[in-house]
Amino acid sequence: MQVIIMDARLARSRTLTLSGTRLVLAGLVFSLVLMCVAAGLYHLVFLKGAREGWPVIGDLVRLVVKDDTDQRNRFVRQNLDAMARKVGEMQARMVQLESLSDRVSGLAGIPLPASTGDKPGKAPGQGGVLVASRPLSMDELQRTLDELDAISGQRADLMTVLESRLLDQLLSKHMIPTQEPVPGHMVGSGFGWRIDPITGRSALHTGLDFPAATGSAILAAAGGVVVTQEFHPEYGNMVEIDHGNQVITRYAHASRVFVRRGDLVRRGQKIALVGTTGRSTGPHLHFEVWVQGVLQDPKKFLAAGDAATRAQSVTASVAPIAGAATPVARR
Known part of the structure; x- marks a missing residue:
């Protein structure tokens, strides 16, 4: 490749011959210079305008940041809603577990210990008409999870006590001589x-x-x-x-x-x-x-x-x- 450079005043011309290797090197140098210029312009214009609140650039930056924040908030809200639904399912199962433990304790003839509510780990009676609902915040969700953790711990302790009592009753039942020693035969002489x-x-x-x-x-x-x-x-x-x-x-x-x-x-x-x-x-x-x-x-x-x-x-x-x-x- 040949490049001809002409000087009008001196009426002279100069010819540069570029081989393939020199042409590639020239392209790389040109690209590097272009990238450096672009980076400098970005730093001098865009970042400085964003920091100093230039009318156009500042609005553009706020729009981009706001959109990114909205997307992040939507993602977090969706995850919080999903976790809140799971917590609701856990609360429903906890109510079933409470009812089951009440029935088991009744069948076992074991009175439940008194607590602030009707049963251990159960809050006092609540209810009413649902007028409106709102999404749970992270703090409220964390408090609910902590309450569920405390209730589940109390229920686990209660079920352990019930298991121990039922095991004692089972052992006592099997240790009382009520099995006929010779099945199918009548007593010939009594006590x-x-x-x-x-x-x-x-x-x-x-x-x-x-x-x-x-x-x-x-x-x-x-x-x-x-x-x-x-x-x-x-x-x-x-x-x-x-x-x-x-x-x-x-x-x-x-x-x-x-x-x-x-x-x-x-x-x-x-x-x-x-x-x-x-x-x-x-x-x-x-x-x-x-x-x-x-x-x-x-x-x-x-x-x-x-x-x-x-x-x-x-x-x-x-x-x-x-x-x-x-x-x-x-x-």
Whole structure:
């Protein structure tokens, strides 16, 4: 590429020859100079005009800044509204949780502790007609979240207490000897005074006799620990189970025993087989209940177990009917 430079006064001309490399370098230099000039003009004119509030440039800057601020505010408001809706859903679920804990505590027979409201963590009764609503601010949303966090903590503590109480009740229930030791067999001889079948004289019968075929299963009346497993001259093969709270059950005249001293047994576990060992006239189980070292009539405990079983059966049969009769709202 050739560039001809002419001087009119001197009537002279000069020719410059640019190769490809020189042409590229010249273009780069020109572009760099143009960028520097543009940056200088921007700094001198636009920024200075924005700082000093020149009429046109200041208005343009304020318009750009205002638009950017509006967009940022709209974005923040949309996020706050979304968070407010989530908080509303959390509050609704918290109300459901409060109602559930009230029902559970009622079923467990555990009174709830008193608080400033009707229930722990619940604000006093409020209500009224919604006249107008407004968006929540960040501070209000934060306060609401803090309140929900405090209420959820209180409810978690309450449910922990309920769980502990229900577990205690469950353990107590399973540690009370209400399970029939020989299911399906009637009592042959009851607790109290009777004519002794061997001597023919009046004597105190210290338990219940369950006549059954030799080899019939003997079940633990409740969960506990085996404290005695031995052969007794009168009781024959005998097992004693400690159920805690100074409650002990005794199973006598067994033909075979499946547990040993120190074993943990659960309610309804097979611990022995019916036999006629010891002082006995025929195959049967002699069953005793001791409370704080005093003999008790086992029939009272077994009757309580039968009543609980019947109540559970009635509840199970009524629940499906009640559920079918309750209309389900759908949206």
